[in-house]
Amino acid sequence: MNRRDFKIIAEWIEERSTVLDLGCGDSTLLNYLIASKNISGYGLERDIEEVQESVKKNINVIQADFNIGLKQYFDENFFDYAIMTQALQENKNPDQIIQDMLRVAREGIVTFPNMGFWKNRLQLGLFGRMPISKSLPNNWFDTPNIHLCTFNDFEELCENLEINIIEKKVLDNNYSTNFLLKLFPNFFGEIALYRFEKNT
Amino acid sequence: MSNKFEKNSVGIVVPKVAEIKQKLKLDCGKTLENFSLVYETYGKLNSKKSNAILICHALSGDHHAAGYHSENDKKPGWWDSCIGPGKPFDTNKFFIVSLNNLGGCKGSTGPNTINVETGSEYGPYFPIVTVRDWVNSQNLLANILEIEKWACVIGGSLGGMQALQWAISYPEKIKNSIIIAAAAKLSAQNIAFNEVARQAIITDPEFHDGRYNDFGVDPKRGLSIARMLGHITYLSDDSMRQKFGRDLREGKLHFGYDIDFQVESYLRYQAQAFVDRFDANTYLLMTKALDYFDPAKEYKGDLFKAFENTKSKFLVVSFTSDWRFSPEKSHEIVKSLIKARKDVSYAEIEANQGHDAFLMPIPNYLNVLSNFMENINE
Numbered sequence: 001m002n003r004r005d006f007k008i009i010a011e012w013i014e015e016r017s018t019v020l021d022l023g024c025g026d027s028t029l030l031n032y033l034i035a036s037k038n039i040s041g042y043g044l045e046r047d048i049e050e051v052q053e054s055v056k057k058n059i060n061v062i063q064a065d066f067n068i069g070l071k072q073y074f075d076e077n078f079f080d081y082a083i084m085t086q087a088l089q090e091n092k093n094p095d096q097i098i099q100d101m102l103r104v105a106r107e108g109i110v111t112f113p114n115m116g117f118w119k120n121r122l123q124l125g126l127f128g129r130m131p132i133s134k135s136l137p138n139n140w141f142d143t144p145n146i147h148l149c150t151f152n153d154f155e156e157l158c159e160n161l162e163i164n165i166i167e168k169k170v171l172d173n174n175y176s177t178n179f180l181l182k183l184f185p186n187f188f189g190e191i192a193l194y195r196f197e198k199n200t
Numbered sequence: 201m202s203n204k205f206e207k208n209s210v211g212i213v214v215p216k217v218a219e220i221k222q223k224l225k226l227d228c229g230k231t232l233e234n235f236s237l238v239y240e241t242y243g244k245l246n247s248k249k250s251n252a253i254l255i256c257h258a259l260s261g262d263h264h265a266a267g268y269h270s271e272n273d274k275k276p277g278w279w280d281s282c283i284g285p286g287k288p289f290d291t292n293k294f295f296i297v298s299l300n301n302l303g304g305c306k307g308s309t310g311p312n313t314i315n316v317e318t319g320s321e322y323g324p325y326f327p328i329v330t331v332r333d334w335v336n337s338q339n340l341l342a343n344i345l346e347i348e349k350w351a352c353v354i355g356g357s358l359g360g361m362q363a364l365q366w367a368i369s370y371p372e373k374i375k376n377s378i379i380i381a382a383a384a385k386l387s388a389q390n391i392a393f394n395e396v397a398r399q400a401i402i403t404d405p406e407f408h409d410g411r412y413n414d415f416g417v418d419p420k421r422g423l424s425i426a427r428m429l430g431h432i433t434y435l436s437d438d439s440m441r442q443k444f445g446r447d448l449r450e451g452k453l454h455f456g457y458d459i460d461f462q463v464e465s466y467l468r469y470q471a472q473a474f475v476d477r478f479d480a481n482t483y484l485l486m487t488k489a490l491d492y493f494d495p496a497k498e499y500k501g502d503l504f505k506a507f508e509n510t511k512s513k514f515l516v517v518s519f520t521s522d523w524r525f526s527p528e529k530s531h532e533i534v535k536s537l538i539k540a541r542k543d544v545s546y547a548e549i550e551a552n553q554g555h556d557a558f559l560m561p562i563p564n565y566l567n568v569l570s571n572f573m574e575n576i577n578e
Contacts, residue, residue, distance in 0.1 A: 042538065048547065048564045055515070055545050056571040062534060062546045073535050 004175035005111055005193055009083065010036045012109060012167065012195050017080035020044070020105060022066040022097075023087040026053035034059075041079065044069040067092060070100050079105040086191075088112040088154075089145040095157060102163065102198050111193045114170075116150030116186045134173040135190050151186045158196060167195040208284045209276060210242045210267035210291055215307065220340045224302075227330040227492075233317070237341050238307035239263050239299035242283055243291035245347075252347040253289060254338060255279065255298040256355030256362035259430070259486045260478060262306040265298035266291075281561040288569035294351065302337045303329045303485045311481035312413070324410025328485055331358075331493045335365045339373070349373050351576050353512075356380040356558035357525060358486065361493045364533070367512040368495055376576055378569070380517045381558040383529035384503050384536070385494040390524065393433055394487040397426035401480050410481050423480045424471035431470050436521035436554035496536075503536035514544040515572045517565065519557040545572070 006029055013019065016038050021030050024043025027050075033039045043059055044066040045051050054061035062069060066084075082105035084097070089112050091097050101108040113135035114120070120131035130140040138145070149157075151170070158165055170181050170189035180188045205211050215238050224232045240263050245252060255265050257278070266283035268276055277298075283289045289296055300308040303326060307313075311326040329337075342350070353374050355363040360382025367377045383390075401407060404422030408415050432440075444463040459465045499505035514537055518530035527548050537544040547568045551557040557565070 040541075042544075048549065048568075051545075051547050052564065052567045052571055055547070055568055056574065058575045060543055060545055062538075062544075063548045064546075072531065073538050075539060078538075 004171060004177075005085065005191065006032050008169050008193050009033070009085075009109055009111075013037050013039065013081055016040075018078070020070075020074065020079045020082045022070065022082065022084040022101070023090075024054060024059070024061060025050050027057050027059035027061060029083070029085060030054075030059050031057050044073075067097065070097070070104065074104040076103055077106065081105050081107050081109060083109045085111045086113070089148045091147060094147050094149075095161060098157070098163065098196075099161060102196075107166070107195060107197050108163075109193065109195050111191060112154070113145075113148070113191055114151050114186065114189050115148040116152065117190045118187050121187075133190070151189060151192050154192075154194065158194075162199040163196050164199045165194055165196045169193045204271055205268060205276075208286050209280065210284050212271070213240050213242065213264075213267040213269065213277075215240050215263055215269075217307065218341050218344050220337070220344065222340055224333070224337055224340065226327050226333045228327050230327040232302075232309070232327070235302060235309035235337070236307075236313075237299050237302065237309070237337065239297055239341065240265065240267075240277075242266050242296040242298075243294050245295040245345075249347055250349070250351060251294050252342075252345070252350055253294045253296045254342070254350050254353045254366070255283070255289070255296060256334075256338070256353065256359035256366075257298070257301060258355070258357035258359045259490065260427075260474070260483075261359065262304060263298050263300040263308075264306070266296075279559065281559065282566065282569065288566050288573055289354065290570075290573065294573075297341070297345065297347075299338065299341060301329075301334050303482060303489075305479035305482040310479075311410070311485065312479050321413055322481075323413060324481055326481065326485065328488050328492075330489055331361045331365045332369060334362055334489070335369050338362070338366075339370060342373070349375060352376040352378060352573070354378040354380075355382070357382060357555065358490055358493075361490070365493075365495060367510040367514070368506055371509050371511040374512045376515070376572075377512045378515045378517070378572065379530075379533060381519055381522055381525045381530075381555055382516075382533070383493075383525050384496060384533050386491055387529075391491045393429065393524075394491055397429055398484055398487055400425035400429070401484060404480075407480065410484075412480065418475070419480045420475045423475045423478065423483060424468075426483060427471045427474040427478075428467045431467060433524045434555040436523065436552055438521060438552045439554055439556075442552070503532065504539035507537055507540040507542055510540070510542060512542075514542060515568070516544060516546045517549060517558075517568065518547075519549050519551040519553070519555070519565075521552045522555045522557060524555040 019039045019041035021043040024045045043061045046065045051063045082101035123131040170185040171191045173190045218237045221234045264277040265279040266277040285292045300306040303310045315322045353363045353366040360379040363377040401422035404419035406417040407419040447462040495506040496503040518527040534546045549565045
């Protein structure tokens with residue numbers, strides 16, 4: 001497992017904790033967290049082929065659109081962590097999903113691409129075209145990303161929703177980091193990971 | 201074995217009979233002193249006896265789940281799409297047991313067998329058995345077969361209810377359960393369908409309070425209406441439209457009450473085929489077993505409490521167009537299993553065949569089953 005984002009998530013998670021993965025795909029992350037952190041939990045996934053792959057990996061997967069499944073299946077404070085990787089921007093109501101993650105779990109973890117990444121700014125600002133990059137590979141007409149945001153936008157949303165950001169990691173498209181990223185994350189960062197909780 | 205059958209068929213199978221000489225106390229309060237169960241097996245039991253799978257049948261099913269009884273059989277067993285070498289329930293890996301439930305009409309003790317105490321047929325005097333009674337009787341069969349723990353118990357519809365009950369009743373004796381197109385309890389609408397079916401049978405002038413065999417007749421009209429009604433609810437509006445549309449059997453309307461449309465012809469054919477092979481008292485009994493099933497009842501309606509002591513891993517499957525046992529019914533099971541923090545996966549298969557989809561070779565469905573079975577260690 002080389003993916004730096006998965007490693008960061010694993011570092012944020014306690015041993016033997018309970019985890020919900022929203023849009024778990026073929027459950028690579030859950031599988032990794034079971035192996036590295038001995039977690040237990042469930043994945044929500046709407047695509048039947050991904051569900052088949054998850055079942056093959058012996059992961060608990062529930063076939064459902066997570067906008068519906070999250071409300072339908074899980075009681076309050078059921079999990080330690082609710083994770084959503086690279087799917088925030090595909091949601092109809094990202095603000096509601098984030099709040100619902102903190103309904104079912106003590107902490108939330110999200111990863112998403114930064115619309116404010118300098119190359120994206122360049123494509124839109126200078127060339128007047130919707131950005132296409134490694135982290136945003138689709139054309140505007142066939143992209144699943146309907147609610148793209150910048151890191152600053154996300155942080156402002158958290159503030160408005162009275163959500164406390166515990167930790168943040170900013171990466172480039174190879175899931176690694178450097179000093180420029182640390183200095184100007186909203187400009188040089190392509191992907192971010194956030195760990196957050198309810199303000200108490 | 202003849203090579204007349206497909207390569208992945210279990211081929212010719214011979215049913216066996218287990219004489220169970222042990223008392224079985226039933227939920228209704230009565231006790232069966234002894235009884236027999238007819239069953240078939242496919243594949244080989246390994247030396248550790250750890251690769252056994254139990255298949256539970258639905259309302260009109262029986263022990264003949266796979267393969268053929270003779271070379272002249274036109275159709276294989278009812279779940280041949282899933283049972284055989286290389287199929288999801290792989291006979292190269294597993295030893296599969298399929299029985300005719302107590303109260304059935306295919307050889308197991310039931311309304312059309314002789315009560316040794318009275319010397320005559322049970323008929324309507326056969327006690328109404330419940331899903332839990334079935335599971336208890338299946339457990340006695342497991343004892344005879346020296347199977348201490350099922351690698352998996354599997355069923356669709358009423359069979360799924362048995363798989364669920366197994367996990368609840370015998371947590372130590374079941375490692376996995378697959379619950380397909382089932383429900384933790386029937387809805388009022390579902391009970392209502394069953395009641396119409398029962399009324400059709402009971403009000404048939406040839407029913408004679410269930411003693412029709414004594415009179416040398418059969419309540420065929422009632423049973424066939426019950427089956428027609430059932431059959432409609434097992435299909436979806438969409439699949440009926442695709443299959444029959446408004447096609448006319450003879451290309452014109454007759455302005456009478458005989459068959460005009462293909463769908464009418466189909467229903468009558470299905471009903472006729474059914475009454476020739478099924479017993480009315482068994483049908484009544486099976487519908488009651490469906491209606492009575494409600495494992496949450498003992499827990500004040502909290503289904504998750506019924507699951508608290510289970511140790512099985514679960515796979516729950518439903519079909520999008522199934523309105524008799526809708527996906528919502530499976531959601532209820534899944535939600536309660538999650539609440540009880542059990543290992544469960546759930547697949548909602550896109551299919552337009554309605555409730556009957558659970559018997560069909562739908563690729564995504566078979567893949568989910570295969571992938572789940574792959575993780576079962578013998």
